[in-house]
Amino acid sequence: MPTPAQQAxxxxxxxxxxxxxxxxxxxxxxxxxxxxxxxxxxxxxxILIGIALVYTIVANVLDVPDGADRGFGVAYAMLCAMRANMxxxxxxxxxxxxxxx
Numbered sequence: 001m002p003t004p005a006q007q008a009x010x011x012x013x014x015x016x017x018x019x020x021x022x023x024x025x026x027x028x029x030x031x032x033x034x035x036x037x038x039x040x041x042x043x044x045x046x047i048l049i050g051i052a053l054v055y056t057i058v059a060n061v062l063d064v065p066d067g068a069d070r071g072f073g074v075a076y077a078m079l080c081a082m083r084a085n086m087x088x089x090x091x092x093x094x095x096x097x098x099x100x101x
Contacts, residue, residue, distance in 0.1 A: 027084035028077050035080070039088050047101045052076060 002010070010018065027034045032052075036045035055072055058064075083101060090097045 022085070023081045024084035025081070028081035031077065031080045034084065035087075039084065039091070041087055041091060043099050044083075044087055044101055047099065048076075048080065 010021075013021075024034075026038070032045040032048040035041045035048060055076075059069060059072070079101075087097065087100065090100070
């Protein structure tokens with residue numbers, strides 16, 4: 001948990017600085033490939049592949065409209081982008097982080 005001083009410092013940052021800290025552009029565009037091959041977060045990459053495969057199967061069986069597919073794609077990319085920095089930090093500071101996502 002961040003301390004009150006850290007929260008106050010975060011709120012004083014500009015919007016661009018907060019985005020830079022909270023999101024990873026490479027993970028946004030490359031998803032599980034970035035997790036697996038660049039960050040060496042194999043377990044998290046497998047979870048992301050599983051999420052995409054389950055959605056793809058369900059979407060094909062239920063004949064989901066294109067708008068829902070696009071929405072899932074955006075949400076999936078944002079999940080990757082917002083979790084990459086934090087998961088990599090945990091890996092570097094705690095070692096093996098298990099199957100967290």
